[in-house]
Amino acid sequence: MAAACTLAVAATLTPLGDCAHAQARATSRAQQTGQPRGRVQQGEARQARWTTPLDASGSCDASLRPTSGTTDGAAVRRIKDRGRLIVGVDQNSYLWGFRDPASGTFAGFDIDIVHAIAQDILGDPDAVQFLTVPTDQRIPAIQEHKVDMVVRTMTINCDRTRQVAFSTAYFTAGQQILVANGSTVSGFDDSLEHRTVCTADGSTGETKLRQDPHGATVLTVDNQLDCLVRLQLGLADAVFTDNALAAGQAAQDPSVRLVGQPVTQEPYGVAMNLGDSDLVRRVNSVLEAYRSGGTDSPWMRSYRHWLQADLPGIDGPPPPAYR
Incomplete structure (x- = not known):
């Protein structure tokens, strides 16, 4: 963590x-970060097709x-x-x-x-x-x-x-709940009641969460990765973010996982x-x-x-x- x-x-x-930010494509992501790899379960993070206006x-x-x-x-x-x-x-x-x-x-x-x-x-x-x-x-x-x-x-x-x-x-992508392994939170639902849920200030996740907090306390930070840190430190019970971003967070830290289903199209x-x-x-x-x-x-x-x-x-x- x-x-x-x-x-x-x-x-x-x-x-x-100014310039010369060359891409490091030849190096694997594991080599680039030295981080253990996590995984988002197939199906939970599948890309939604953009078919609805x-x-x-x-x-x-x-x-x-x-x-x-x-x-x-x-x-x-x-x-x-x-x-x-x-x-x-x-x-x-x-x-x-x-x-x-x-x-x-x-x-x-x-x-x-x-x-x-x-x-x-x-x-x-x-x-x-x-x-x-x-x-x-x-x-x-x-x-x-x-x-x-x-x-x-x-x-x-x-x-x-x-x-x-x-x-x-x-x-x-789609907004989805990210939690620590072992959490009883099941998704964007009433299992969030009396929990602290972190999301980025000014994000579409914040808009959705304020509209329907499911009894949760909303914690906002400048950037989504700050929410992962709050989750790791026990200062938040869950993170509400794009599942595409959460995939990167789970890849950095295999002690977290996505739960429930995406509730928006992003x-x-x-x-x-x-x-x-x-x-x-x-x-x-x-x-x-x-x-x-x-x-x-x-x-x-x-x-x-x-x-x-x-x-x-x-x-x-x-x-x-x-x-």
């Missing part, structure tokens, strides 16, 4: 180096169509003139966006997408400046143009689409400023290529490398929805 706690560093909007009209689940042609808009020109892509990420979400302790570079499923975007726009997958952004600072960072985009397991929902623009979904998208429509279209073009190729697509290769062992049974990315 202590080893997992060491990853819970304070995450602020802080520059982490996020509101009654279906207006929230669709993004701008990919760029056709080669003309750059103002946002893409801004990035090219600067010579680097500025991206808000997490450095604590194992398997998704984390700093590899062996090499000091950033790695994970989200980071692979960042490198693909940088390659397309700038011709260099490492022309990236990473900024760590706490969960509740993702939208302000985008609105204030502190970052060009956030790639940080960020769920697309109707409230957020009024504040930032999203790409099409590149993954779908489509992850790349978030950008509402005024940067040309960048949204360009990112969607990148994602179209990223999904293409069937079992040999970049998406599937990244999934097999980072996620398949702990989120088994996923046969491909969610289909894109355009307006």
Whole structure:
């Protein structure tokens, strides 16, 4: 447990180096972390297919169509003139966006997408400046143009689409309960009564938990990994988070497990400023290529490398929805 706690560093909007964050794909995750591997039970963490609109009209689940042609808009020109892509990420979400302790570079499923975007726009997958952004600072960072985009397991929902623009979904997860082995909590149900449940401030998990706490006391922290530390220290009885993130936490600490079933659908998208429509279209073009190729697509290769062992049974990315 202590080893997992060491990853819970304070995450602020802080520059982490301009470029040259090469991926550590050739090293296995066990070698990268030195951590014992945990496992999410198959079925509990299976990816939900994105078949239901996020509101009654279906207006929230669709993004701008990919760029056709080669003309750059103002946002893409801004990035090219600067010579680097500025991206808000997490450095604590194992398997998704984390700093590899062996090499000091950033790695994970989200980071692979960042490198693909940088390659397309700038011709260099490492022309990236990473900024760590706490969960509740993702939208302000985008609105204030502190970052060009956030790639940080960020769920697309109707409230957020009024504040930032999203790409099409590149993954779908679901909110689920994570507990220590031996806990009597059975899921997102009345077994939470009189328990302390931890979730990230500003997350979709917090919204759901406040709507229906099942008699629990809600504890919020800046980042999801901080909840794992609270669980390990006995300061929380359960964690409510995306099962995709929980898979990474269980991989770090096999003394925790997911219980019950996912109770939401959480489509992850790349978030950008509402005024940067040309960048949204360009990112969607990148994602179209990223999904293409069937079992040999970049998406599937990244999934097999980072996620398949702990989120088994996923046969491909969610289909894109355009307006």
